[in-house]
Amino acid sequence: MTTVSWVEVSEEGGFGVENLPYGVFSRPGELPRVGVAIGEHVLDLAGLSAAGLIDDRRCFASGSLNAFMVAGPASWRANRARLVELLTDEAHRPRVEPHLIPVADVKLLRPFEVADYADFYSSVHHATNVGRIFRPNSDSLTPNWKRLPVAYHGRAGTVYPSGTPIIRPAGQRRTPGEAEPVFGPSLRLDFEAEVGFVAGVPSPAGRGVPTSAFRDHVFGFVLVNDWSARDLQSWESQPLGPFLSKSFATSISPWVVPVAALEPARVTPPVQDPAPLPYLRCAEPWGLDLHLEVLINGQVASRPPFASMYWTSPQQLAHATVNGAPLRTGDLFASGTVSGPERDQRGCLLELSWNGREPLELDDGTKRTFLEDGDTVTIRAKAPGASGSLISLGEVTGTVHPTPA
């Protein structure tokens, strides 16, 4: 893909032909359908399909990507190649151009129906910081942490599209040292900057998905904000893990970046010591050089480097299925908070403010320990693409609204 699109594309925008992420959009009075981002436009795949310009898979005039995601890698490859052809060969321009819609004119929706949602805990810097904050008198990493990618199941029904208002959750919390818990709006609302991948092709029960089969099942990547209520979390999480502190909302970005677009971003992940068990070994390097940025009210709060993640996506998938649990189309797996080794690379306020003890100062002089009502959190990311291009993962955003009276 060294060719250039006839669609106007800014290099730094990250939506050239090397990317072509899939999403679902609507316009007033029209049904939702599948599109692909190119420059500042959405290419309407339902329209292209109806015009006979791409294969009619009966899956683009749909309110979700699920029908296309289940079609599998051969279909994904063929459609991607055809889209590149249509968008780079001037000969196709007259017939394709009518199906380009300015992205400003559409509403981007949740791109797929989430089947199950699991969230990992795969940044060694994040896990170490959290351990130091919450368990200062014991090892910061639990004994299992470097042996397996720790994870838990979240609530699929509250995975929301970017832009959905985030209502501050109420719940129980107990101040350390107090005997009685109290009930009320969370006082320690946080974001978590994460990257997720979504399964397209199901796997049968009783058989895991080995690390080598990652591309046969996974459709693409999204950005994830796993909103968290830290006060609820520290009170409720023993012995079965987080529940209400996470289940009120998880936001995902509208564009699903295909695995193929991120192949040039693959890098060698951190050395794993001790060596993982054989089912977690991976013949290829599957670190991903994604550069995340977290903005609070438009000001950069952190720049987490995804390449520093200890456990990689194929390892996460192999682990999640090694017990025989089948994959379903739409299964979403998030990485856990992405934090780098530096203070300004931490992916959540719990770490950035060290549990509220060291307020984070933003560029405009305002300070934050945790999120306030009205705050808008935006996570965006870029990665190296083919032919020296830049791949944008777009952004996921959400604004905090007060708990209803």
Add this chain to the structure above:
Amino acid sequence: MTTVSWVEVSEEGGFGVENLPYGVFSRPGELPRVGVAIGEHVLDLAGLSAAGLIDDRRCFASGSLNAFMVAGPASWRANRARLVELLTDEAHRPRVEPHLIPVADVKLLRPFEVADYADFYSSVHHATNVGRIFRPNSDSLTPNWKRLPVAYHGRAGTVYPSGTPIIRPAGQRRTPGEAEPVFGPSLRLDFEAEVGFVAGVPSPAGRGVPTSAFRDHVFGFVLVNDWSARDLQSWESQPLGPFLSKSFATSISPWVVPVAALEPARVTPPVQDPAPLPYLRCAEPWGLDLHLEVLINGQVASRPPFASMYWTSPQQLAHATVNGAPLRTGDLFASGTVSGPERDQRGCLLELSWNGREPLELDDGTKRTFLEDGDTVTIRAKAPGASGSLISLGEVTGTVHPTPA
């Protein structure tokens, strides 16, 4: 409902007109559809509807109960009243009888599509036993346990209908005292006898479902076996709770018993001390006098009394939604293992064999610490119904198959 059905119904069978649980069934070569159990028969609601004998809600010729569950309490009440009329008035017999199918001639399927699956931990006897087994040197109950109904999200995609083979999961375990974990089939496969309820009517985001609104949202109850791999569980669960040790399989019974059928089974639950926070208080008694039986290879292994549960179903639902998480149709909430105070009332082998130290002896002289390949576990339950009748919750069963090579 003091009348008697013209369908032959044995009193001890528990499937009289006081019960009328809903399920989904199929016959060879026919599409799945909704039916109701009466005696030894299934009443075909799609057939009744096509014949104009019940309202055509376009939801009975369906492979799941979801369309009917979303219709809400007024529809549930009306349909129940009409079915009682049809099944007790001899005048209707000639037109209804053709829609009765011997249950032996049908295959019972998973009754509904599961949206999210959450599992509680609401038996004080179970939680105390588990605490004593795994944390012998600290308080058996965590500080939050009597303040809130502890729960975690499970995997909705592996909620299977009764009868689905249970493939022994593989995974990591570490023997206490050993430095290295090993990988292989679980050596401590267990069942958990539970009772679940399923939501029919969704609730909006940002608003919880108070205990008083339980009947406005919940369609009915099922039996649940939350299969568990104890060796995987103890190694993986810190700090985020169980994951692979639970996600391989959860089985549910085929008949969903309506809330209305269990009203006569409501009893005063155990006293809660300390008194729960206001959002967890319940004006009505919502203990349920369900008598569970667990059978291993046909021999009774335990008789857990559901009436001994510390947290009740309306409290569980109020808690799960108090953070603003909306309900979806098909959300399944399981109680957690039901254990009574007596040894022969414990709802899982972890407790029955005290983590393998005291093997359970079955009637035929065989002993079990944990489940062996080929073992069949069946959970069944009965409850008092209207007019002195008996309500059966049917049964959930599964046979353990070896891990594939």
